[in-house]
Amino acid sequence: MCIFLMDGVFRGFLADANGKDITDCLVFQAGMPLTPGPDMESPAQISIEALERSRALCIPISQINRMMAEYGQIGEIYQKFLQVTMQMHWELKQISYQYTAMQRYEWFLQHYPGMIDRIGHKYIASFLNMTPVTLSRLVNAPK
Numbered sequence: 001m002c003i004f005l006m007d008g009v010f011r012g013f014l015a016d017a018n019g020k021d022i023t024d025c026l027v028f029q030a031g032m033p034l035t036p037g038p039d040m041e042s043p044a045q046i047s048i049e050a051l052e053r054s055r056a057l058c059i060p061i062s063q064i065n066r067m068m069a070e071y072g073q074i075g076e077i078y079q080k081f082l083q084v085t086m087q088m089h090w091e092l093k094q095i096s097y098q099y100t101a102m103q104r105y106e107w108f109l110q111h112y113p114g115m116i117d118r119i120g121h122k123y124i125a126s127f128l129n130m131t132p133v134t135l136s137r138l139v140n141a142p143k
Contacts, residue, residue, distance in 0.1 A: 010056070011049055014046045025089065028115060
């Protein structure tokens with residue numbers, strides 16, 4: 001199943017070895033895919049959850065494969081989605097390890113406009129690889 005965001009906010013999440021919930025990705029831009037793993041025909045590697053009232057378009061993978069065989073441009077669009085998703089995950093990985101907590105928070109505000117007021121801070125903290133207490137301090141720090 002291929003899932004595309006129409007409106008709202010979704011998160012991809014998994015549990016670490018201790019059962020702690022980790023937000024792996026946040027999707028809020030209409031048209032972006034909600035991909036629980038790199039292979040659409042294998043079991044999901046992460047779970048997907050709506051964080052607010054949301055709508056998504058679900059297309060069976062068999063229909064996607066049929067359309068890719070019939071229309072070459074759909075395959076190109078699919079590859080572009082994969083490239084964009086990989087780039088987003090790579091950027092997040094670099095930010096998680098190379099930026100301070102304040103820099104990660106500032107990056108989030110720039111790249112996820114308005115999300116700080118739309119979704120739970122515990123999800124944002126997890127996404128930014130920090131504790132909710134650290135995020136709270138950054139949100140409430142004098143500007």
